[in-house]
Amino acid sequence: MDALSPTDVLEGALIPAEPAPPIESRFLFVDVAALRAKQLRRGARLRIAGTADVQLPKKPERLAMEEVRRGLVLYEVLPVNPEDNE
DSSP states (O other), X not given: OOOOOSEEEETTXXXXXXXXXXXXXXXXXXXXXXXXXXHHHTTOOXXXXXXXXXXXXXXXXXXXXXHHHTTOSOOOOOOOOGGXXX
């Protein structure tokens, strides 16, 4: 068995080796979860797995929020460059 790189692969889905930092801003949380829900609606694989005693939500939006809450979705906040707006 080969050692995995910084990301582990679970059923074809890339999962970060370390959880993403917690999102402090609820607006950023909504943006990241919305983009992840869009990926899920288009057929992306889940990064969480349900167990016999814990059932996963069925809606992609709720699944995306749970993945973001668990730190399984990586995101990057790009700096705003005021020169681009002119």
